[in-house]
Amino acid sequence: MVPVTFWDCGGGLDRAFHCGIQLRADSFAGERPPCPRNCPGPVHNHGSYFRYAAPAGDQRERIQRFRCPKCGLTISILPVTRLPYRPVSVARLQAFLDSQAGIGSGLDPPPGALEAGCLHRAWARFQTRGRILQDAFGLLGILHFLAQSGKHSLLGDYRCLRLPA
Numbered sequence: 414m415v416p417v418t419f420w421d422c423g424g425g426l427d428r429a430f431h432c433g434i435q436l437r438a439d440s441f442a443g444e445r446p447p448c449p450r451n452c453p454g455p456v457h458n459h460g461s462y463f464r465y466a467a468p469a470g471d472q473r474e475r476i477q478r479f480r481c482p483k484c485g486l487t488i489s490i491l492p493v494t495r496l497p498y499r500p501v502s503v504a505r506l507q508a509f510l511d512s513q514a515g516i517g518s519g520l521d522p523p524p525g526a527l528e529a530g531c532l533h534r535a536w537a538r539f540q541t542r543g544r545i546l547q548d549a550f551g552l553l554g555i556l557h558f559l560a561q562s563g564k565h566s567l568l569g570d571y572r573c574l575r576l577p578a
C-alpha cells in the first residue's frame with residue numbers, strides 16, 4: 414500500500430474520499446469514533462493505510478480508517494504514541510521539549526538529521542504559540558483555558574482539531 418501523504422479538502426479531488434481528519438485512539442471511547450460533525454449513526458470501517466513510523470527509515474505502521482456515511486468525512490485513527498500531522502512520536506517529542514526546557518536528559522538515541530528538523534520545527538511552533546498565548550492570557554490563563562477546553566494545541570496543529578469545511 415502507498416502511504417497517504419496529503420489530505421486535500423479542496424474541491425479539486427473526489428472530496429468525499431480525500432477529505433479527512435486524524436484522531437488519536439485515546440480521544441474517544443469504544444471501538445470506533447463518532448462522526449466529529451455529530452452526524453447520527455455509526456461511522457463505517459473504511460480500511461487502512463500505512464504511514465511511516467518515523468521521519469527516517471522504512472518502518473511503517475497501519476492506520477485504521479473510518480468513513481461517515483452521512484457526510485463522507487474520513488477519520489484516521491492514530492495510535493496513542495502518535496500526534497496528528499507530526500511525524501515524530503509522542504515520547505520523542507516530549508523528551509525533546511523537556512530537554513529544550515532544561516529538564517530531562519535529552520533524546521536517547523540522539524535524533525538523526527530528519528528527526529532533528531521535525532523536532533526543531535515543533536519546538537519553534539510551540540514557542541511561537543506559547544508566547545502569543547502568554548502575552549494575551551498569562552501562563553495561568555493559558556493553563557486554565559487548556560484544562561477546560563482540552564482541545565487546543567500549543568504546537569499549532571489545529572487541523573487535527575478543526576473539522577474540514
Ligand SMILES: [Zn+2]
Nearest residue numbers: 448452481484
Ligand atoms: Zn458525518
